[in-house]
Amino acid sequence: MRRTAKATFSELLKSLLSNYCILKVKPSLSLFLLRYMKKFRVMNLGGKLILHSHLPPLNSGAYERFVKEHLLGKVLGPSHAQIGLTNACPQNCRYCYNKNRRGTPMDTETIIRLIRDLKQMGMIWLGFTGGEPLLNKDIVRITESAGRDVALKLFTTGCTLTRELAKDLQKAGLQYVSVSLDHWEEKKHDEGRDYPGAFRAALRAIDLFKETTDLHVGVSAVVSKEMICSGQVDEFLQFLTSLDVDEAWLSEAKPSIGAYWNPQLLTTEDDRRYLYELQDRYNRKNKMTVNYLGHFEGRENFGCNAGHKMVYIDAFGEMSPCVFTPMTFGNVQETPVKDLFFQMKRLFPSEECCFIHRNYPLFRKYIHEESIVNREDSYALMKEVRFGPLSHFSRLYYG
Ligand code: SF4
Numbered sequence: 211m212r213r214t215a216k217a218t219f220s221e222l223l224k225s226l227l228s229n230y231c232i233l234k235v236k237p238s239l240s241l242f243l244l245r246y247m248k249k250f251r252v253m254n255l256g257g258k259l260i261l262h263s264h265l266p267p268l269n270s271g272a273y274e275r276f277v278k279e280h281l282l283g284k285v286l287g288p289s290h291a292q293i294g295l296t297n298a299c300p301q302n303c304r305y306c307y308n309k310n311r312r313g314t315p316m317d318t319e320t321i322i323r324l325i326r327d328l329k330q331m332g333m334i335w336l337g338f339t340g341g342e343p344l345l346n347k348d349i350v351r352i353t354e355s356a357g358r359d360v361a362l363k364l365f366t367t368g369c370t371l372t373r374e375l376a377k378d379l380q381k382a383g384l385q386y387v388s389v390s391l392d393h394w395e396e397k398k399h400d401e402g403r404d405y406p407g408a409f410r411a412a413l414r415a416i417d418l419f420k421e422t423t424d425l426h427v428g429v430s431a432v433v434s435k436e437m438i439c440s441g442q443v444d445e446f447l448q449f450l451t452s453l454d455v456d457e458a459w460l461s462e463a464k465p466s467i468g469a470y471w472n473p474q475l476l477t478t479e480d481d482r483r484y485l486y487e488l489q490d491r492y493n494r495k496n497k498m499t500v501n502y503l504g505h506f507e508g509r510e511n512f513g514c515n516a517g518h519k520m521v522y523i524d525a526f527g528e529m530s531p532c533v534f535t536p537m538t539f540g541n542v543q544e545t546p547v548k549d550l551f552f553q554m555k556r557l558f559p560s561e562e563c564c565f566i567h568r569n570y571p572l573f574r575k576y577i578h579e580e581s582i583v584n585r586e587d588s589y590a591l592m593k594e595v596r597f598g599p600l601s602h603f604s605r606l607y608y609g
């Protein structure tokens with residue numbers, strides 16, 4: 211039985227007092243965070259106070275570390291990371307950002323070491339992705355290794371999930387899960403993933419995860435330009451509301467692969483505004499949180515932190531600034547993650563706009579034969595990039 215309710219004022223106050231360090235954060239940053247939080251309804255899920263799945267629960271050890279290490283300590287390491295647990299995937303999404311990644315897969319011990327090292331550098335939020343991460347037979351052990359002071363989120367198609375695995379993952383420390391759904395019509399979802407049965411597998415997985423006490427269950431939806439232009443996102447959100455999930459995590463298809471290097475398929479400023487408004491409208495009215503990535507990463511909020519506070523290590527150990535940037539700055543199986551990250555970070559000062567959205571035309575020149583940009587060429591590419599101003603958060607943070 212699910213136990214999600216709106217957090218009360220006294221619960222919020224208690225969480226604030228238990229993490230009293232937050233009172234030392236400079237007032238302009240605290241004000242920013244309060245304004246940001248007002249866009250969402252804080253939910254109480256089995257005692258955890260959750261804003262949305264891209265941040266740790268407000269009364270968790272991970273949030274306390276966010277305040278101490280990032281807001282106060284200004285650590286240079288990443289706050290957010292994603293790790294590919296395998297590149298294997300039964301599906302074949304049109305927009306797949308992983309298709310062109312190849313190499314020798316990381317073994318379990320390497321992944322566990324990587325998580326430990328990233329935590330020491332400041333990581334407070336970790337997403338497991340793939341491929342289909344459930345296909346990694348050691349996923350429970352890997353989850354457990356992260357400890358309770360990191361917010362853990364699983365991105366999955368739901369294929370191969372069992373009731374036991376859902377429970378084991380929650381017991382091992384998983385807090386958030388996002389099941390992929392791209393359309394409310396079964397046929398369209400299956401076609402877009404070239405996988406008959408994808409829709410049913412996703413709905414079944416949502417039900418199994420919902421049966422698992424204290425797991426925050428969401429849907430991640432990549433909304434197409436067509437859906438935005440025809441006003442269908444609203445209809446999609448109504449469908450997601452009917453599934454009784456905790457969150458709809460929306461993003462748009464990114465120009466990570468050649469098929470999307472087309473301005474006609476990419477979101478504009480107007481599209482973003484439209485999605486902002488939808489997010490606000492739903493969050494005012496509904497129990498389900500709508501969390502649009504473009505809002506979190508918008509110039510008014512945290513901006514793009516690819517390679518700066520965000521890092522992606524694919525299933526082969528290649529380090530990229532984020533999951534949607536098809537480039538590598540080296541392999542963690544050959545060089546310590548710390549060294550690679552800080553070499554990369556020197557090139558990524560953080561900015562208000564999506565890095566890949568703004569710079570994808572440069573990738574045409576450097577991507578050869580359906581692969582990602584190799585290390586040498588990634589450094590060459592970065593010499594051609596000019597960064598824009600900082601986001602609102604970063605101006606306050608670094609100002
Ligand atoms: S589910 Fe993920 S890894 Fe699999 S094809 Fe789709 S985008 Fe790629």
Ligand code: SF4
Pocket residue numbers: 464507513514515516520531532533534535563564565566567
């Ligand atoms: S490049 Fe785009 S998708 Fe990647 S972190 Fe930046 S804003 Fe997000």
